[in-house]
Amino acid sequence: VQLVESGGGSVQAGGQLRLSCAASGSLHSNFCMGWFRQGPGKEREGVAVIRFGSGAAAYADSVKGRFIVSRDNTKNMLYLQMNSLKPEDTGLYHCAARMCWSDAEVFELGGFRFIYWGHGTQVTVS
Numbered sequence: 001v002q003l004v005e006s007g008g009g010s011v012q013a014g015g016q017l018r019l020s021c022a023a024s025g026s027l028h029s030n031f032c033m034g035w036f037r038q039g040p041g042k043e044r045e046g047v048a049v050i051r052f053g054s055g056a057a058a059y060a061d062s063v064k065g066r067f068i069v070s071r072d073n074t075k076n077m078l079y080l081q082m083n084s085l086k087p088e089d090t091g092l093y094h095c096a097a098r099m100c101w102s103d104a105e106v107f108e109l110g111g112f113r114f115i116y117w118g119h120g121t122q123v124t125v126s
């Protein structure tokens with residue numbers, strides 16, 4: 001599985017961006033896909049995870065109510081709609097994928113079980 005992110009950029013606080021992640025290779029319902037970010041001087045943080053088949057999703061507390069993760073199964077695409085952006089949302093955003101077997105696994109936002117990673121797209125909020 002190869003993952004390629006796009007859609008990052010520079011935006012003012014309060015603005016919005018939509019990130020996309022194109023997945024090549026075979027994805028099926030037992031995949032979880034997630035968005036992770038790493039800000040300057042910060043550790044990597046799980047932002048949102050979605051189960052590809054069911055659409056069950058979980059979010060970090062810091063983005064709940066502002067970000068929406070979605071997927072298009074027919075196109076093997078993952079999206080992250082980011083609204084009401086804040087300077088602390090600045091960072092390199094990666095999408096990632098792994099096998100998962102239940103909806104409950106979307107709550108594992110740590111990222112260490114994800115084995116496929118994209119190179120990232122930069123988001124800067126000023």
